[in-house]
Amino acid sequence: MLKSSKKVDTNRYELEITIDKEKFAEAVMKAYRKTVKNINVPGFRKGKAPKNIIEKMYGESVFYEDALDILYPEAVEGAIKEADLKFVDDKIDFDLVSIGKEGVEFKVKITVYPEVTVAEYKGIVVEKNAVSVTAKEVEEELSRLAERNARMVSVDDRAAEMGDTAVIDFEGFVDGVAFDGGKGEAFSLGLGSGQFIPGFEEQVAGHNIGEEFDVNVTFPEEYQAEELAGKPAVFKVKLHEIKKREVPVIDDEFAKDVSEFDTVDELKKDLKAKALERKKKAAEEQVENAIVDKIVEGMTAEIPEAMITNRVKQMVQDFAYRLQMQGMNLETYIKYTGSDMAEFEKTFRPQAEKQVKMRLALEKIVELENIVPTEEEINAQIEKMANDYGVTVEQVKNAIPTEEIAKDLAVNKAIDLVKAEAVITEAKKTAAKKTTTKKADGEEKPAAKKSTAKKTTKKEEEKAE
Numbered sequence: 001m002l003k004s005s006k007k008v009d010t011n012r013y014e015l016e017i018t019i020d021k022e023k024f025a026e027a028v029m030k031a032y033r034k035t036v037k038n039i040n041v042p043g044f045r046k047g048k049a050p051k052n053i054i055e056k057m058y059g060e061s062v063f064y065e066d067a068l069d070i071l072y073p074e075a076v077e078g079a080i081k082e083a084d085l086k087f088v089d090d091k092i093d094f095d096l097v098s099i100g101k102e103g104v105e106f107k108v109k110i111t112v113y114p115e116v117t118v119a120e121y122k123g124i125v126v127e128k129n130a131v132s133v134t135a136k137e138v139e140e141e142l143s144r145l146a147e148r149n150a151r152m153v154s155v156d157d158r159a160a161e162m163g164d165t166a167v168i169d170f171e172g173f174v175d176g177v178a179f180d181g182g183k184g185e186a187f188s189l190g191l192g193s194g195q196f197i198p199g200f201e202e203q204v205a206g207h208n209i210g211e212e213f214d215v216n217v218t219f220p221e222e223y224q225a226e227e228l229a230g231k232p233a234v235f236k237v238k239l240h241e242i243k244k245r246e247v248p249v250i251d252d253e254f255a256k257d258v259s260e261f262d263t264v265d266e267l268k269k270d271l272k273a274k275a276l277e278r279k280k281k282a283a284e285e286q287v288e289n290a291i292v293d294k295i296v297e298g299m300t301a302e303i304p305e306a307m308i309t310n311r312v313k314q315m316v317q318d319f320a321y322r323l324q325m326q327g328m329n330l331e332t333y334i335k336y337t338g339s340d341m342a343e344f345e346k347t348f349r350p351q352a353e354k355q356v357k358m359r360l361a362l363e364k365i366v367e368l369e370n371i372v373p374t375e376e377e378i379n380a381q382i383e384k385m386a387n388d389y390g391v392t393v394e395q396v397k398n399a400i401p402t403e404e405i406a407k408d409l410a411v412n413k414a415i416d417l418v419k420a421e422a423v424i425t426e427a428k429k430t431a432a433k434k435t436t437t438k439k440a441d442g443e444e445k446p447a448a449k450k451s452t453a454k455k456t457t458k459k460e461e462e463k464a465e
Contacts, residue, residue, distance in 0.1 A: 001017065001018045001019070001020070001079075002015060002016070002017060002078075002079040002082040002083055003016040003017060003018050003105070004016040005079075005083040005085070008109065010114075010302050011088070011111055011112055011113070011114050011302060011304045012109055012110070012111055012112070013083070013085055013109070013110055013112055014107055014108070014109050015076075015079045015080070015083060015107065015108050015109075015110065016097075016105070016106075016107050017075050017076065017079045017105070017106055017107070017108065018103060018104065018105045019068075019071055019075055019103050019104040019105075020103045021101060021102050021103040023071065023103075024067060024071070024101075024103045024104055025101075027067035027068070027070045027071045028063045028064070028067040029051070030067070030070055031063040031066035031067040031069075031070060032051045032054070032063050034066065035063070035066060036048075036049065036051075036054070039054055041053055041054060041057060051063075060101075061099070061100075064099050064100075068099065068104060068106075071104070076092065076108055079108075080110065085110070085112045085113075086112055086113035087110055087111070087112060088110075088111040088112060088113060088304050088306045088307055088310075089111055089304075089306040089307075089309075089310060091111060091306065092108050092109065092110055093108060093109040093110075094106065094107075094108055095107040095108070095109075111304050111306050112304075113304075113307075113360075114301040114302050114303050114304060114307075114360065115301065115302075116299060116300070116301040116360050116361065116363075116364040117299065117300050117301070117364070118295060118298055118299050118361050118364050118365060118368075119295075119298025119299070120298070121295050121298070121365055121418050121421075122418065122421040122422075123421060123422070123423060124291050124294050124295070124418065124421075124422045124423070125422070125423045125425070126287055126290040126291055126294070126422055126423070126424055126425075127290075127424075127425050127426070127427045128283055128284075128286070128287050128424050128425065128426050128427065129282075129283045129286060129426075129427050130426050130427055131276065131279035131280055131282075131283050132276070132279075133272050133275045133276045133279065137275060138268050138271055138272050138275070141271045141275060142250055142264075142267070142268065142271060143250075145258060145271075146247050146248055146250055146254065147247060149247075149248055149254075149257070149258055150245050150246060150247045150248065151245075151246055151248075152165065152243045152244070152245060152246070153243065153244060153246045154241060154242065154243055155242040155243065155244050156209060156242070158208075158242075159205070159206050159207055159208050159242075160191060160204055160205050160206065160207055160208075160239065160242045161191070161205055161244075162191045162192045162201070162202070162205050163191060163192055163244070163245075164190075164191050164205075164242050164243060164244050165188050165189065165190050165191070165242075165243040165244070165245075166188075166189050166191055166204050166239055166241070166242055166243075167186055167187070167188050167189075167239075167240045167241035167242075167243070168184075168186075168187055168189055168204065168237050168238060168239055168240065169184065169185045169186065169187070169237070169238045169240065170182075170183065170184050170187065170215075170235050170236065170237045170238075171183040171184075171235065171236050172233050172234070172235045173233065173234050173235075173236070174228060174231050174232070174233050175231075179227075179228060179233075181225075182233075182235070186240065188243075189201065189204065191204055191205050197217045197218075197219060197220070197233075198217070198220070199215075199216075199217045199218075200215055200217050200235065203215040203216070203217075204237065204239065207239050208239065209239055209240065209241060209242060210238075210239065210240075211238070211239050212236070212237065212238045212239075213237055213239075214234050214235065214236060214237070215234070215235040215237050216232070216233075216234055216235075217232070217233055217235070218230070218231070218232045218233070219231050219232075219233060250264060251264060252264055255267040287419065287422075287424060288415060288419060291415075291418055291419055291422055292358050292361070292362070292415065292418075295358075295361045295362070295365070295418065296354075296357045296358055296361050299357065299360065299361040299364070301357075301360055303353075303356060303357070303360070307356050308349065308352050308353050308356055311352040311353075311355055311356050312345050312348045312349055312352045313345075315348045315351070315352055316330070316344070316345055316348060319348075359411065362411045362414045362415065363407075363410075363411060363414075365414040365417070365418065366410045366411060366413075366414050369414065369417060371410045371413050371414055371417070372406075372410065373406050373409040373410055373413065377409055378402060378405055378406055378409060381405055381408075381409055382396050382397060382402075382405060385400075385405075
């Protein structure tokens with residue numbers, strides 16, 4: 001039962017909560033049943049001592065703490081709901097006022113959502129980028145498609161060159177002694193990839209298939225194996241195979257191989273249409289971002305640190321999940337990047353802060369406009385999520401509370417509302433103005449170029465730029 005609720009600081013409320021004697025007595029009995037099996041009392045078998053005997057022996061308050069632990073979560077949750085407050089995090093300050101046969105009274109201090117105000121959010125003026133796809137962009141897209149369909153082919157009529165892949169056996173020696181990790185067989189080495197010690201790949205280039213030769217290099221001073229750092233080494237190498245990357249010729253046969261089209265012209269039209277669609281989508285997203293940015297600029301709220309911290313932790317968890325899908329864990333990733341968890345979390349903070357502000361501003365608009373998704377919209381969203389993730393509708397419902405799905409839908413509807421009410425102008429490309437001079441009679445004419453113009457130096461060009 002909520003006895004009182006009062007604001008004690010920015011985003012902090014103190015709730016006074018009472019638990020009546022009947023409910024507390026039930027919890028004491030539950031605590032007794034839960035712990036009696038571990039209690040030894042002379043004259044009774046272990047776990048069989050009556051409650052009143054244990055209380056006489058250890059004091060009547062012996063089960064009070066466990067009883068309060070049983071009731072505490074439900075009591076606090078009920079009080080927060082009764083006070084109509086939005087709780088931010090799990091950090092609660094607890095203060096016990098009284099506890100006994102007559103019941104319990106305690107106080108908690110909690111952090112709540114901030115009070116948010118938003119400025120005018122209707123009629124926001126934003127520019128939308130004009131989109132088009134040039135012939136050059138289509139050619140570049142076609143080239144990238146050819147690059148993606150390149151294949152490795154063996155070369156046997158020339159020596160290895162930088163950019164090739166050389167298949168080699170190698171073994172490394174320092175002071176004439178082979179060292180651990182310095183041997184490999186049939187290893188595919190990209191010449192110019194930087195996989196091996198500086199200078200190694202360049203010395204493989206120029207050799208032919210079947211040649212055996214020495215590669216002389218020096219380990220870097222900062223090499224991870226301290227026993228090898230800074231030391232000269234000789235690698236015995238045998239070149240087995242040379243491969244090069246072959247990009248296919250872009251013709252009608254290529255179009256048939258990589259698409260459902262019969263000609264390059266048809267493929268180009270499709271690439272252009274898809275590129276235009278991507279640009280249109282990006283332009284729409286840019287408009288939405290610009291609108292939301294302006295709403296956030298006009299928002300006032302003292303945001304609790306806990307909200308940003310919680311969002312950072314969620315983003316880190318999402319990142320860890322994506323790494324897991326790629327077969328790596330977060331601890332290994334952080335180790336490889338030479339960072340630690342604290343530094344890693346800092347990288348997410350700016351984005352987390354922005355996302356929290358956006359969410360608060362849009363939720364305020366939801367409240368002001370009384371936006372409530374329909375049951376049909378919620379069910380449609382659940383079905384979409386089930387299809388996207390390849391699970392059943394019931395699995396989605398069990399994993400994500402329906403209220404959270406409804407909140408997200410309401411926020412999206414708020415974005416749609418402010419976008420529909422916005423004044424969206426299309427950005428115009430600025431054309432360069434022609435410089436003119438005036439004739440004596442006032443008529444304008446193009447400015448004449450100097451025939452003896454001095455060459456502009458590089459520094460002057462950079463300065464002008």
